Amino acid sequence: MRKAREVKAREVLVIGGSRYFGKRLIARLLAAGDRVTVLNRGSSAPPPGAVHLVADRDDEKSLTAVLGSRTFDAVVDQVCYTPRQASIARRVFAGRTRRYVLTSTVEVYEYEDSIAPVRETDVDPAAVPVDLELPWEETEFLDTHYGEGKRQAEAVFAADPGFPFTAVRVAHVLGGDDDFTGRAEHYASRIRAAHRVLGDRLVSVQNRYSPAVRDSEAELRLCAELGLAFLPWSPLGGISRSSLDGPSQVADARPGAFRAVARAHGVSPQRVALAWLLARSPGVIPIPGASRPETIRDSAAAADLVLDAQELELLNDAAVPVETVCRSARRSGPRPRRGPGGRA
Numbered sequence: 001m002r003k004a005r006e007v008k009a010r011e012v013l014v015i016g017g018s019r020y021f022g023k024r025l026i027a028r029l030l031a032a033g034d035r036v037t038v039l040n041r042g043s044s045a046p047p048p049g050a051v052h053l054v055a056d057r058d059d060e061k062s063l064t065a066v067l068g069s070r071t072f073d074a075v076v077d078q079v080c081y082t083p084r085q086a087s088i089a090r091r092v093f094a095g096r097t098r099r100y101v102l103t104s105t106v107e108v109y110e111y112e113d114s115i116a117p118v119r120e121t122d123v124d125p126a127a128v129p130v131d132l133e134l135p136w137e138e139t140e141f142l143d144t145h146y147g148e149g150k151r152q153a154e155a156v157f158a159a160d161p162g163f164p165f166t167a168v169r170v171a172h173v174l175g176g177d178d179d180f181t182g183r184a185e186h187y188a189s190r191i192r193a194a195h196r197v198l199g200d201r202l203v204s205v206q207n208r209y210s211p212a213v214r215d216s217e218a219e220l221r222l223c224a225e226l227g228l229a230f231l232p233w234s235p236l237g238g239i240s241r242s243s244l245d246g247p248s249q250v251a252d253a254r255p256g257a258f259r260a261v262a263r264a265h266g267v268s269p270q271r272v273a274l275a276w277l278l279a280r281s282p283g284v285i286p287i288p289g290a291s292r293p294e295t296i297r298d299s300a301a302a303a304d305l306v307l308d309a310q311e312l313e314l315l316n317d318a319a320v321p322v323e324t325v326c327r328s329a330r331r332s333g334p335r336p337r338r339g340p341g342g343r344a
């Protein structure tokens with residue numbers, strides 16, 4: 001019998017990792033059996049099992065001193081926001097790591113409202129000009145140039161072809177008990193405020209919500225709690241780009257649940273989507289669009305389609321998971337509240 005191949009634990013350094021999803025990253029690395037070192041300024045200790053290094057990554061001398069002769073398989077830099085920070089990191093970590101992973105952001109793209117798909121290559125870090133003399137240390141400047149700071153940070157790392165660098169352009173992250181940004185809670189708190197002011201005169205809330213777009217989950221639940229109607233607009237994800245053919249189908253592991261349930265009932269998947277929405281809470285009133293009478297009749301018939309608990313569970317699983325919901329802060333309203341130091 002062949003011996004199972006032994007997987008060697010990796011030496012991973014996480015810079016940051018004491019506040020939000022960096023904490024989850026460390027927990028996952030430890031659970032995977034990796035040897036984890038956490039470097040931050042010491043505001044909190046990492047979980048048991050991780051080595052703690054205390055240094056300010058902006059101070060090149062102390063960063064170099066605290067690292068000593070350590071080398072790593074991977075460094076994950078959670079808190080690099082500027083080209084100046086990237087320049088220090090590139091100097092300090094050259095020859096110290098087999099891979100340097102920068103937690104970047106989708107805000108490096110300027111095209112968040114574009115209808116055309118945005119491609120990874122639309123921002124080529126090698127072609128981004130870097131200006132180290134901009135006032136990167138000023139919180140207000142950095143706050144208003146968050147995407148530019150990350151873009152230029154990527155550019156600094158990419159400028160050295162010998163530096164083993166990867167940028168992960170993370171979308172906006174919402175939710176969890178420790179979501180310090182307050183973004184997930186923002187809209188719900190607006191509804192609560194309106195409810196306090198208007199009392200019974202506030203009767204409904206209208207938001208985009210469909211199997212593919214569930215960023216208003218908190219608002220839907222709050223409406224149920226306050227006895228308000230919740231009117232999902234674009235409940236099928238738009239007429240020309242139905243969510244049933246779009247994002248919800250991207251999830252390969254869960255193909256076709258809406259269609260499978262529709263086949264079982266001999267009805268359209270759109271009717272199933274609307275019945276699923278109606279089952280989310282008694283106060284949900286979807287407002288599907290239509291240009292043909294038969295579509296309107298089909299949508300109206302969703303009110304009579306009863307889905308059992310097993311079907312609802314299947315559809316809940318097939319719809320985009322609430323915990324991975326992300327959205328463009330620009331597209332969906334106010335700029336997100338940034339975290340301490342102005343960044344999220």
Ligand SMILES: NC(=O)c1ccc[n+]([C@@H]2O[C@H](COP(=O)([O-])OP(=O)(O)OC[C@H]3O[C@@H](n4cnc5c(N)ncnc54)[C@H](OP(=O)(O)O)[C@@H]3O)[C@@H](O)[C@H]2O)c1
Nearest residue numbers: 016017018019020021022040041042043057078172173344
């Ligand atoms: N939230 C989002 O929606 C979103 C979206 C896209 C990308 N991102 C990116 O995700 C990263 C943040 O992830 P996270 O919130 O989970 O953070 P994190 O990994 O938990 O790291 C935050 C910690 O880093 C430490 N730190 C900050 N400045 C430091 C410095 N100069 N030297 C050493 N340590 C320092 C701080 O601890 P001490 O005070 O102890 O130093 C802080 O608690 C950022 O790069 C952000 O741009 C976030």
